[in-house]
Amino acid sequence: MPRTALTRGLAAVPLSALVLLAGCGGGDTEETSSSSSPAAASSSTTPTTTTGSAGTPADDTEDDAATDAPPFPADTEPDTGEAQAGEGPTVVTDLRIGAHDGFDRVVFEVSGSAVPGWDVAYTDSATAEGTGDPVDVPGTTFLRVTLTGVTNPYEAPDVPEIARGGTASDTGTVQGVFYDSVFEGQALAYVGLGAETPFRVYALTGPSRVVVEVQTP
Template identity: 45%
Template sequence: MTSTRTRPGARRPVGRAATAFLALTLAACAGTGPDGPGSTASPEPASPPAESTAGDDPTGDSTTGDDPTSDVPFAADASPDTADPSADAALVVTDVRVGRHDGFDRVVLDMEGTGAAGWSVEYVDAAADDGSGDPVAVDGDGVLQVRLSGMAMPGEDPDITEYDGATIDPEGTEAVEEVVYRFWFEGYTTAFVGVDEPGLPFRVFALEDPARVVVDVQDPADG
């Protein structure tokens, strides 16, 4: 819009109608673009929510933003995946959930406490308990060991209740056959994910508010 200039000497008072017209004109010019005097930039669009649950997803972790599940194709392989815990990590697993997604199954380990957990996730020949080495029965043709670090001893905080350890046999999944949780041992917590085929690609990442570690396992047909 072309700006309007007042001629020198035109200083006589104007009526109410003229005043209102002038105010509307200036307001319109103020929003015409970034280069004009008094113009204002368009408001920034609202950031997407950190988490947005889709449909009846039992994991409640269909996320947007920096969620790596937005990658296409499935950005994963079968090699071990590791991450270090934060220096102040002292967490307890409070729930384990499994859900079906488009092209993969998701295992979520919910946590409470402080800091961020680390992890070591890899395929093992057989599931075995830490310390004793006793074998652990896990359904599936392959076993993915999920070992979390930076974990506090359950019971240290009376307000945090550890997951009850129930084995999960999910329905409607393609890759995950069973999840077996094995409690805490010397700063680590281990769970075993039984999968339909050995060596299925997987990916691991952490989410916050609440704290959780997510393991996605690709469908056998998509590998």
């Protein structure tokens, strides 16, 4: 059966909890976002920088980490989570990828204070919403990421959504991410991988994000 946010003990982490994380980053790299100023790199690691047609530099940041992230499951079963209500439109405004000690991280940041729900599962092919045409994302297997409770673009024309297209990655396990589109309140993306491996999904707030982490060998 699909894993759920409730059964895995997931909860959105308030901004105040993230501030405390600055002194306990573990093996993670400190990286820059396309929407923030560069951060100093850890003395023991090298920041990962990835770029692609979906946007400018797409790196995750130290604030994307969660102190209560669930352990990686022993399986690769689908993962689902419920949307959390909030203020303002929920538009995907940033996509970040980063390499960390033991896992690769993909972050979907949204506008407003609501947090999307999610349905994340492995699939053998990456196809566009509606047409079913193949989309260009590297990898031999893919995590299909569906974010629910997202605002349709025409309902929030003043909030810039990230562009449709692919973002390459040199993190190792995650080979690339393709952000497709929003249809009827659902945003679709694919994470390209070389093989199926355990993954976990959780939500963060301040700003609102859905985090997908894939375990590395």
